[in-house]
Amino acid sequence: MRIKDNQGSLLIEVMVSVALLVVFAVAIGSFAAANNRVIASAKMESLAAAFAKESMEQAFAIKEQSWPSIGSVLPGNYIIGQSGNSYVLQSDAGMPPGEKIEGAFTRIVSISKAFRDGSGNLAASGAEDPAVRRIVVTVTWQDHGLTKKVQLASYVTNWKGQ
Amino acid sequence: MFKIFKSQSGVTLMELLVYLGISSMVMLGSTLFLVQTTKIRLSSDNQKLTQHSSRLALEKMTLSLRNAYDVVVSADGTRATIYSYNFNDPGRPIVSVYCGRDGQLWYGQSFVIPPDDGALSPVIEAGVKVSTVQFNKVSASLHVRLNTVKNDRESSIESTIAFRQK
Numbered sequence: 001m002r003i004k005d006n007q008g009s010l011l012i013e014v015m016v017s018v019a020l021l022v023v024f025a026v027a028i029g030s031f032a033a034a035n036n037r038v039i040a041s042a043k044m045e046s047l048a049a050a051f052a053k054e055s056m057e058q059a060f061a062i063k064e065q066s067w068p069s070i071g072s073v074l075p076g077n078y079i080i081g082q083s084g085n086s087y088v089l090q091s092d093a094g095m096p097p098g099e100k101i102e103g104a105f106t107r108i109v110s111i112s113k114a115f116r117d118g119s120g121n122l123a124a125s126g127a128e129d130p131a132v133r134r135i136v137v138t139v140t141w142q143d144h145g146l147t148k149k150v151q152l153a154s155y156v157t158n159w160k161g162q
Numbered sequence: 163m164f165k166i167f168k169s170q171s172g173v174t175l176m177e178l179l180v181y182l183g184i185s186s187m188v189m190l191g192s193t194l195f196l197v198q199t200t201k202i203r204l205s206s207d208n209q210k211l212t213q214h215s216s217r218l219a220l221e222k223m224t225l226s227l228r229n230a231y232d233v234v235v236s237a238d239g240t241r242a243t244i245y246s247y248n249f250n251d252p253g254r255p256i257v258s259v260y261c262g263r264d265g266q267l268w269y270g271q272s273f274v275i276p277p278d279d280g281a282l283s284p285v286i287e288a289g290v291k292v293s294t295v296q297f298n299k300v301s302a303s304l305h306v307r308l309n310t311v312k313n314d315r316e317s318s319i320e321s322t323i324a325f326r327q328k
Contacts, residue, residue, distance in 0.1 A: 057321075060324035064326060065302045065327060087300055
């Protein structure tokens with residue numbers, strides 16, 4: 001058997017190879033970790049949006065069944081629960097407020113009065129419209145030390161189907 | 163003739179063996195990587211298909227419930243009959259039926275009375291199996307739980323859809 005060059009590699013060559021390998025490995029690892037974080041964040045955001053939408057639909061269902069159930073409650077934070085075949089608003093006296101969902105999300109359903117300006121448009125202030133209530137659903141969660149949130153806001157009215 | 167190759171001595175057996183060993187390992191690694199990524203892609207496609215099918219079904223139900231004035235859910239929760247306003251002919255309400263059975267979600271629509279089971283058509287595309295359909299009427303809303311399966315992947319979607327109540 002004949003091998004022409006038996007000198008092998010210099011230590012510096014081995015070190016350069018190892019360094020390059022480490023740099024590539026770290027780069028690929030970081031990319032994979034960042035990719036996983038983005039996927040996990042997107043999943044959490046989708047879930048939060050679904051939970052917020054669920055509450056908004058429930059609030060709409062409550063008012064379709066009985067306007068006073070929403071129209072007559074005091075402005076504040078509420079939790080939407082179920083009693084028999086009906087959704088009911090339960091006062092949220094928690095400190096901090098909110099309903100814990102799946103151990104990761106906090107959902108706050110806030111009901112407030114609605115106002116109209118001189119032109120009859122819905123506005124931040126003005127004359128109260130007793131046939132309208134503003135619903136804001138906020139879902140928050142922790143994502144790598146940051147508090148993230150999805151918020152949906154809508155008006156419900158004492159008009160059928162609106 | 164020009165001298166193209168400086169050395170005509172060829173490669174030794176050891177060099178050839180080392181080359182074959184390294185190239186085999188590279189080929190094996192590449193093949194395993196390809197097989198694995200293909201498996202993941204197929205699995206991901208199945209997951210997307212189940213989710214897509216479920217979303218389409220829920221979208222269809224949302225449209226059916228848009229002008230509904232009442233919903234009747236069967237005792238076992240697998241059938242929802244939706245009564246909607248017919249703006250063209252108010253005396254003849256539109257009746258839509260969603261029914262989960264035989265691994266499929268079935269849908270049909272008629273006027274005044276619910277359509278026969280034989281007239282129902284599948285909502286979920288072929289190849290995707292419906293493992294669970296559960297309807298629950300709460301206040302003026304229909305709560306739907308829909309699980310779909312394709313091969314190794316399952317999708318579970320729950321949704322609350324409000325409707326107008328008479």
